[in-house]
Amino acid sequence: MPLLDRRTAAEVCDRLRETVDPEGGHIPMFVYADPDVYRLELERLFPRTWQFVAHASEIPNPGSFVVRDMGEESVIVGRGEDGVVRVFLNSCRHRGMKLACEDFGEVTMWRCPYHGFTYASTGEFMGTMIGAPYERAAYPGGLDRDALHLIEARCESYQDLVFATWAPEAPSLHDYLGNVRWYLDLMFGRAEMEVVGVPQKWVVPSGWKLPSENFTADAYHTATAHAFLGRLNLAKGVDFGRDGYHVDPGGGHGLGVGVHFDDESYFPAELRDEYAARLSPEQLALLDRVKNLHGNVFPNLSFLTPNFIEVGGRRVSGIMLRLWQPAGPGRLQVWSWHLVEKNAPDWWKRLGKQMYVQTFGTSGMFDQDDTENWEAQTRNATASLARQGEVMLHYEMGIESEPLTDFPGPGRVYDGKFSEAAGRTYYRVWLDHLLEEGA
Amino acid sequence: MAVDLETRLAIQDLYTAEAEMLDDRRFEDWLELFTEDVAYTAPIRVHRKAPANDVIDDIGHFDDTKRSLTLRVKRLRTDVAWSEDPPSHTRRFVTNLRIVPNGDGELAVRSNLMLFRSRGDLGAYDLIVGERHDQLRSVEGEWRIARRRAILDQASLGTKNLGVFL
Secondary structure, eight states, X not given: OOSSOHXXXXXXXXXXXXXXBTTTTEEEGGGGTOHHHHHHIIIIIGGGSOEEEEEGGGSOSTTEEEEEEETTEEEEEEEOTTSOEEEEESSOTTTOOOSOOSSEEEOSEEEOTTTOOEEETTXXXXXXXXXXXXXXXXXXXXXXXXXXXXXXXXXXXXXTEEEEESOTTSOOHHHHHTTHHHHXXXXXXXXXXXXXSOOEEEXXXXXXXXXXXXXXXXXXXXXXXXXXXXHTTOSTTOOTTOSEEEEEEETTEEEEEEEOOOSSOSSOGGGHHHHHHHSOHHHHHHHHHEEEEEEEETTTEEEEEOOOEEETTEXXXXXXXXXXXXXXXXXXXXXEEEEEETTOOHHHHHHHHHHHHHHSSTTOTTHHHHHHHHHHHHHHHTSHHHHHSOOEEEOOTTTTOOOOSSOSSSSEEEEBSOOOHHHHHHHHHHHHHHHOOOO | OOOOHHHHHHHHHHHHHHHHXXXXXXXXXXXXXXXXXXXXXXXXXXXXXXXXOOEEEEEEEEEEOHHHHHHHHHHHTSTTOGGGSSOOEEEEEEEEEEEEEOSSSOXXXXXXXXXXXXXXXXXXXXXXXXXXXXXXXEETTEEEEEEEEEEESOSSBSSSOOOSOO
């Protein structure tokens, strides 16, 4: 059953087809948080795309699990007794009760707290387990064990980033990521990475696309929204992202790479051998010049190496992974992870964590100002003027620019970070998903 | 071991004054309440089945030093601190003081915090609630906060950012 009745869906699609013009650089404001658009997203976008669910280091052992969300669905991401990572709908096949009621843990099996229906860590139904005599009395004809297998999503990983999808016909994760893989290597593949602690979580009254498109293609906001960085002389050579590259890898993904022209890499020399063993010479050469790196995997997984800020004479930064979980048309739950190279020296781990917490996340001096913007945009987008007529917004930055022809990385790469090219592609891919009825 | 009445009153006055400084946005005065070596943290709460620990200190909502708290205050004094300018209306209620001397002249103080925060219109407000575990040290005859660990009572915070101090 569709989530939106067919007539309303057809009307919404007609309106989107007529008004959303990514190639022309025009996006109508209502798409940010319209309730009908949101229902179409739940129906056609989230179940059909690859959703990030965990970093492999969060589930290190057989039996380790975390509870996550795919769209609005609660799922268990678990490493089975056989070491294989699987993703299950967090719902018992008997009455739909949640099987895992805590945020993470280790189990040998799942037992539903309602009627005791029990599942192996690999998803097979094992019995009701309250005692075989009870089960035989209640179900004298026996239970169809295959029919009671947990509902399982497709699960694939890239550089220890674990994704899942409900769509059997979706391309492989490898193909879905496409060109963005080269850049994810720089962020998450350059060394063995681990999540530090647990993710921060909090709720922001914002449509989920606003932060996603911000990380995809918005280097320009930093000069205004985060002006304090220059005002307080926190980082050397603040250019707010002018120097660097804007990357439109295709597929709706997008990123920006800020570069410096110093002689030495900002990353710890102690890790250089590991980087060199895992990256191509071209990737390593770019990493040596990285000053910051932000991006988004379509539709809602953002990543960031924030600006390197000097602490005690050292330049430090802290890796962030960020999920914008939809929680209603104008509401989202933020998940924010901090990762670090497992083999990093202690000073990099300690200062990198402090830098991440102080600049990003719930109390982060950058994040605070962003949430203020997204909330106000959402409020304007859900008022009657934007809902009834078309309030068109400007997405034309860099629309005349031609991509570089000599950049070593894949995708359409533009000189300088000030471009919204990947943002236009983001809305094109988004629109194509929403207009596709099938499946 | 209980502290004497005079000490108890002094500590109570300190927390009342601290709440007033923050609610009145006298942040520079507030910074003076901390020792130079203060560690100011706020761990993350999680939902776990008992008896597992549900307070995670490996990472937090704050991981600050005197230097970084000072930086946060300097930022708030610029004209580009958008998230708190115009400022939230805040009111802090600090109660349930539990004061325990730890033997070397310092005091371990636990207090409950209820922080009311209102921004914008339509009567909206957030409540930020938790318990603070402080370590107090006497510096030149004045009690100073040498350690603060603010344990918030939500696994997913219901406020859009922590642009306010705990």
